[in-house]
Amino acid sequence: MEPCVALIRGINVGKAKRVAMAELRQMAAGLGAEAVATLLNSGNLVCRHHSAPLLAEGLEAAIARDCGFSARVLALAGAALDDIVAANPYAGLADDPARLLLAFPLETAALAGCAAVEYDRAGPERLHIGAGAAYLWCAAGLMDSPLAADFTRRLGERFTVRNWATVLKLQQALPR
Template structure:
């Protein structure tokens, strides 16, 4: 059965958009997904489904969260293969000593990636931004909080994205590999 990763955008940050992971796992099971596992408290879910496309799963999950948990949240779903591609194409991974300062921007549809290109002009020294074929990558060696590029990626320019730091992406990859084993 194929393995997928669901990435919820902007939950459990502050007091707004609270989604307890136990409730999310239960909801995923009610939707018919199996092998459901969450990572951290920030809306990372690995699951299996007998059929269906990532965009369909994303819509189904977002609709269920809105109706059952009363939280309106964008959801991006990637297949295990898509996640592996995103990990493999990250040209900034080797240069990033601190994985918490390397962001990966996920989009549901790769056609949204060119819209992020304007972020490159906001980078300063010690920062690198690359738009890949499957995701975008931002390395903020001096820190994410001070970065105008990160602010844009996490804000309005990146509204079609959800970001995870590299450490979380690698943990998700390990969880997917464990589910596929």
């Protein structure tokens, strides 16, 4: 069993695709996960499981079966999340963790699409394409960010996004 984090895309945003966190924890436990915990109400789960890919596959199937809708799930081993956190090139730059986004690809090839994202590269916003995530620094906030807008328009369905504060909380919550 290894520490794992599961990131569920698009649940509990607005009124659609609602999943109670207690139900999500039960789904994970039914898949053999141990030390299951959820963070916030937006599809973040940590646990110990024998396979991150099998956890993702099982949660997608359980959500479809038990909730009646589909939701993409990315599960990472704790060590992979640690590597993504350690590789953050903007950790020192980001004075507001809510403006630093990590976009986790739901399929590996999605990261290559990040190169097409358009924004003012001479401006304050920054995009870095890492090995396991894309890092978006939206210096003036998300609402008026050309970077966040173009990223979402071009690639939104291919990623699940968390802000830096949430990523650090997930890392800290991993059962080691």
